[in-house]
Amino acid sequence: MAITMDDTISWIVIVVLVCFSALFSGLTLGLMGLDLNGLQIIMNGDNEEMAEMAGKIAPLRENGNLLLCTLLFGNVVVNAYLSILMAELTSGYLGLAYSSLAIVIFGEIIPQASCSRYALQIGSRAVPIVTVLMFMFYPITKPVSMVLDYALGDELGTIHSKTELAELLRIHVQQGALDVETGNITTGAVTYQDKQVKEVMSPYDEAMLLNASDLLNFKK
Numbered sequence: 001m002a003i004t005m006d007d008t009i010s011w012i013v014i015v016v017l018v019c020f021s022a023l024f025s026g027l028t029l030g031l032m033g034l035d036l037n038g039l040q041i042i043m044n045g046d047n048e049e050m051a052e053m054a055g056k057i058a059p060l061r062e063n064g065n066l067l068l069c070t071l072l073f074g075n076v077v078v079n080a081y082l083s084i085l086m087a088e089l090t091s092g093y094l095g096l097a098y099s100s101l102a103i104v105i106f107g108e109i110i111p112q113a114s115c116s117r118y119a120l121q122i123g124s125r126a127v128p129i130v131t132v133l134m135f136m137f138y139p140i141t142k143p144v145s146m147v148l149d150y151a152l153g154d155e156l157g158t159i160h161s162k163t164e165l166a167e168l169l170r171i172h173v174q175q176g177a178l179d180v181e182t183g184n185i186t187t188g189a190v191t192y193q194d195k196q197v198k199e200v201m202s203p204y205d206e207a208m209l210l211n212a213s214d215l216l217n218f219k220k
Contacts, residue, residue: 017082024075026111030119037157053124065148069141
């Protein structure tokens with residue numbers, strides 16, 4: 001069967017829809033995985049490039065439920081229309097198989113795997129597109145996000161307990177982000193209230209006593 005101009009246009013539209021499906025799916029995982037506290041830490045960090053990326057994303061994440069509704073609504077609409085087009089170009093079951101395969105591989109697995117590792121890089125570049133989409137879907141997504149805001153309350157970023165902070169420091173030392181001495185000192189400062197004196201102080205008979213007039217050097 002010859003391929004008509006309408007079929008060619010439909011296949012082009014399908015490719016565009018798959019790209020948008022990948023965008024929505026990847027950003028849902030990538031952007032929503034960046035909480036406000038984490039973005040604030042990056043923005044105040046010493047990596048200027050990462051801080052700039054976080055600064056672009058932060059305004060979107062401040063409206064977390066609106067952003068979530070926008071991405072999910074766009075993803076559902078795109079995937080639904082993609083299935084309809086595939087069904088029209090092929091037989092019903094074949095269209096279902098093709099659309100499912102395209103959505104799973106190119107619209108879900110690849111973008112989510114990429115955005116989970118490069119959320120800041122991809123998310124910051126997609127900010128203009130997401131901003132336009134939030135404006136387009138606003139009449140539909142805003143009421144839903146307001147209900148979520150009311151029902152769930154303000155979004156809370158990740159807050160760590162002292163034990164969790166100590167474990168976080170240990171991981172940073174293990175990964176080479178902090179040297180051992182700095183890690184031990186910082187961990188001690190975080191957990192000192194939970195320690196007994198005997199755990200951190202030396203016994204009197206093991207202590208080295210100095211005169212008040214002695215110089216602190218290595219000559220003696």
